[in-house]
Amino acid sequence: MLVGVGQLRSNRERTVEGAREPLPLILDAVRAAAADGGVDLTALDSVYSVHVASWAYDELAARVAREVGAAPRHVVDTTVGGQRPAELLEVAAARIAAGESRAAMIVGGEAQASVQALWRAGIGPADHGWSAAPGGPPSFEASGLRSEAMARTGLILPTRVYPLFENALRAARGETPEQAARASAELYAAFSQVAAANPAAWNPEPRTAEEIGTVGPGNRMVCEPYPLAVNAMPHVDQAAAVLVMSAAAAREAGVPEDRMVYVRGGAGAHDAVDVLARPRFDASAALSDVLDRALAGVDAPDLVDVYSCFPVVPKLVGAHLGTAPPVGVTGGHSAFGGPLSSYTLHALVAVTGHLRARRGTALVHGNGGYLTHQHALVVSTTAQDYAGDPEPRDTAQPGPPVAGSVDGEVVVVETATVEHGRDGAPAQAWLVARTASGERYSAATAPGDAASARALSLEHGENVGRTVRATTKDEFVVVEL
Secondary structure, three states: EEEEEEEEEEOOOOOOOOOOHHHHHHHHHHHHHHHOOOOOHHHHOOOEEEOOOOOOOOOOHHHHHOOOOOOEEEEEOOOOOOOOOHHHHHHHHHHOOOOOOOOOEEEEEHHHHHHHHHHHHHOHHHOOOOOOOOOEEOOOOOOOOOOOHHHHHHHOOHHHHHHHHHHHHHHHOOOOOHHHHHHHHHHHHHHHHHHHHOOOOOOOOOOOOHHHHHEEEEOEEEEEOEEEHHOOOOOOEEEEEEEOOOHHHHOOOOOHHHHOOEEEEEEEEEOOOOHHOOOOOOOOOHHHHHHHOOOOOOOOOOOOEEOOOOOOHHHHHHHHHOOOOOOOOOOHHHOOOHHHHHHHHHHHHHHHHHHHHHHEEEEEEEEEEOEEEEEEEEOOOOOOOOOOOOOOOEEOOOOOOOOOOOEEEEEEEEEEEEEEEEOOOOOEEEEEEEEOOOOEEEEEOOOOOHHHHHHHHHHHHOOOOOOOEEEEEEEEEEOOO
């Protein structure tokens, strides 16, 4: 069961004086979680760390353990992935259920806002006293996150990939671009209301759907159809920690029964790493699989808290569950903040607090990659045995045959997105289309080819299902209406 939770926000002012590296932020969260549970940190026999992207540490979990005086048998550090907190809680719970562990801490945090503040001041973080040995400036491990085809096409930034799913989902549901954009703005306005009550939120000011959905100064279009206000905000300083224990260990430590939240367990799944090789863009096989398996044998949960880096993720969850897109109790990646791989750790903090106050059952979801890696789990104030599955399932399905190039062919747009420059004008587009023979053709327009980008823009109305003439030129595509 979850018995202690802690989280914090730091240096929202982005000052040099307030810039602290992730490790001390994480340690503050760990101590807060221990105090919340009333548990001595030396009792920890397991420490799990979610990947930190803003600063590098060698063996972070072991270092956290040393700093708090614990000598754990199990220490685990992960690679990048927003599903990792839920996945790690599943692993910790399974070990506890098997009698291999009694007390485990899961930790994570980021300090990207402070990194930026230091660099803008011309100060290297290591020169500011941040750990350099072991550790130092971060390196990014992309394995399991993208394919060669995606890299070749320039589909690396999440801001370019998630709109492909959003546009395909909108068309499949028969919504107009205006209707779908309004739904996204209303959803993120609701997130902002939730974040306003979360003490660790990075942007705690409530916003209206009109503010969020109106493109203009301060809210530029990034990649159609997503303006800046519905994009994740990763430049934050936030940290979180959750303490999970066996029932026996918790009671021995004196944790009150009404502070315990049972981990029933859940499920994980992986889709194809190559987004361009998936059979469709309006659904996620991995997401559907984990929701079904996590909720098997569970009545409708009282609360659903979803990883919400972009609107399409909660929209897909709601569509699968037959509900409105879940708002949850954390606040979303735009308003609460998107501390990269550790967001769902903050969700576990918020959900634990909510269940302690109101009782009931909650589904907590984490998403990694580009709707690639999924993990969902159920936690509850109702006593129940662990019944999860820590091993993720491969749900990848074969995609259509691929066309390497096209020469003036009329193709049907399967999905597309247009990236806008800071001047607001279309700058580059990404096309996924089907040829007359049913092959999938994917390519980017050349940077600066505004005519091709505009041909795929929503300024002409719905782009999915549109026929365009496409010609491969070097590694790019020229598009004409």
